[in-house]
Amino acid sequence: MAERFGVEVTKDVLVFSAAHFITFNGNICERLHGHNWRVAVEVDGPLDENHYVFDFIALRDRTRAITDRLDHRVLLPTTHPLISVLVEEEDQQVTARFEERRWSFPREDCILLPIANTTAELIARWIGLELLEALRGDGKPIPPVLRVKVEENFGQWAIWEQTQDDASSPT
Numbered sequence: 376m377a378e379r380f381g382v383e384v385t386k387d388v389l390v391f392s393a394a395h396f397i398t399f400n401g402n403i404c405e406r407l408h409g410h411n412w413r414v415a416v417e418v419d420g421p422l423d424e425n426h427y428v429f430d431f432i433a434l435r436d437r438t439r440a441i442t443d444r445l446d447h448r449v450l451l452p453t454t455h456p457l458i459s460v461l462v463e464e465e466d467q468q469v470t471a472r473f474e475e476r477r478w479s480f481p482r483e484d485c486i487l488l489p490i491a492n493t494t495a496e497l498i499a500r501w502i503g504l505e506l507l508e509a510l511r512g513d514g515k516p517i518p519p520v521l522r523v524k525v526e527e528n529f530g531q532w533a534i535w536e537q538t539q540d541d542a543s544s545p546t
């Protein structure tokens with residue numbers, strides 16, 4: 376008989392409000408719009424000396440430190456093949472361009488993400504990789520399985536999972 380333990384944290388403090396636009400089906404580009412994105416984080420693994428898989432509070436707070444960086448921001452992808460994102464240091468503006476369209480935002484209102492499109496899937500992976508980096512920085516053991524779920528609209532979740540054996544790297 377096999378058993379498995381896991382913990383999951385999804386709280387209102389892990390909801391962030393942010394604007395974005397994606398491209399899909401080649402060169403179709405959405406209009407700028409916003410969502411209240413909900414994040415859930417799951418860890419699977421063995422029990423520690425506290426009989427925890429992972430402390431809920433530490434997981435919540437570490438994740439919140441990441442989602443807070445996205446809250447009330449425009450999410451812009453810096454490795455998108457069709458959307459260019461340029462930071463104009465002098466006037467502290469960010470300009471995004473797609474074909475003939477151009478959006479300009481104050482730099483402080485944006486977060487530039489090293490991802491190829493601001494889909495819920497790639498945002499989930501970015502959050503997961505940031506979380507792993509934070510755990511490494513804390514000297515905490517890397518969980519055998521980390522799963523990050525991002526809900527873009529009610530009932531529409533994207534899921535990213537990394538296991539310790541999975542050496543997948545961001546694209």
Ligand SMILES: Nc1nc2c(c(=O)[nH]1)N=C([C@H](O)[C@H](O)COP(=O)(O)OP(=O)(O)OP(=O)(O)O)CN2
Nearest residue numbers: 396397405408410493494495496527528529531533
């Ligand atoms: N697997 C994915 N599918 C879609 C994603 C995604 O990130 N991953 N994203 C989108 C769009 O960003 C779209 O804007 C999603 O927003 P949503 O509000 O759900 O779309 P609607 O325009 O249909 O909104 P309603 O308010 O529900 O009419 C699409 N797919």
